[in-house]
Amino acid sequence: MRPMPPADMIEDVAIRFEPADEIISWARASFIEEDADLMNEDHAHLRSATIGALWTNVPNGRHGRRIIGQAEMGLPPGSKWSRARVEFQLQQWFGCVPDFVLTFDAEYCSVCSDVAFAALVEHELLHCGQARDPYGAPRFRKDGRPSFALRAHDFEGFVSIAARYGIVESGVQELVEALKKKPLFTAEEVGFCCGTCEARKAA
Numbered sequence: 119m120r121p122m123p124p125a126d127m128i129e130d131v132a133i134r135f136e137p138a139d140e141i142i143s144w145a146r147a148s149f150i151e152e153d154a155d156l157m158n159e160d161h162a163h164l165r166s167a168t169i170g171a172l173w174t175n176v177p178n179g180r181h182g183r184r185i186i187g188q189a190e191m192g193l194p195p196g197s198k199w200s201r202a203r204v205e206f207q208l209q210q211w212f213g214c215v216p217d218f219v220l221t222f223d224a225e226y227c228s229v230c231s232d233v234a235f236a237a238l239v240e241h242e243l244l245h246c247g248q249a250r251d252p253y254g255a256p257r258f259r260k261d262g263r264p265s266f267a268l269r270a271h272d273f274e275g276f277v278s279i280a281a282r283y284g285i286v287e288s289g290v291q292e293l294v295e296a297l298k299k300k301p302l303f304t305a306e307e308v309g310f311c312c313g314t315c316e317a318r319k320a321a
């Protein structure tokens with residue numbers, strides 16, 4: 119059973135952000151853990167990551183395209199007070215500052231298909247990467263945990279999304295190549311737009 123946003127959230131005119139721990143438990147059981155139903159090895163480093171998820175009813179878009187998901191580092195860059203304010207809010211929601219924070223559009227997620235929701239969550243999880251050294255080897259912190267970093271679509275792991283869901287993402291040749299293979303799921307096209315991708319395109 120996939121997680122669903124609170125029913126009263128979508129019609130609410132007030133700004134709402136609500137922690138969605140159920141998305142992360144579901145994602146771990148579905149994609150991340152070693153015994154996950156649809157385990158994807160590209161998420162293996164996330165077994166030791168803390169991830170916070172939020173539902174929101176705030177519409178988001180860019181250049182006429184609707185944005186329905188976004189992945190960020192837990193604590194974004196900024197001034198001391200900006201960061202402290204974010205840290206305060208994250209503590210209220212999650213009891214910690216997670217390594218990553220994912221945000222999902224409640225309205226879209228309440229009406230999309232199960233496959234589209236799974237593809238969206240996996241897409242955002244793939245942005246949650248492990249930092250690499252200049253030779254391409256994964257980086258670790260002194261305490262042995264992976265050193266985390268956001269990653270863009272040029273990461274080859276995004277190919278696994280196309281292989282699993284058959285998503286068409288224009289301008290990415292590897293994805294097109296992956297689409298020539300038989301997808302794990304039905305080749306349903308999922309035309310969603312992600313805030314993390316759009317921010318990177320603009321940068």
Ligand SMILES: [Zn+2]
Nearest residue numbers: 312313314315
């Ligand atoms: Zn994206």
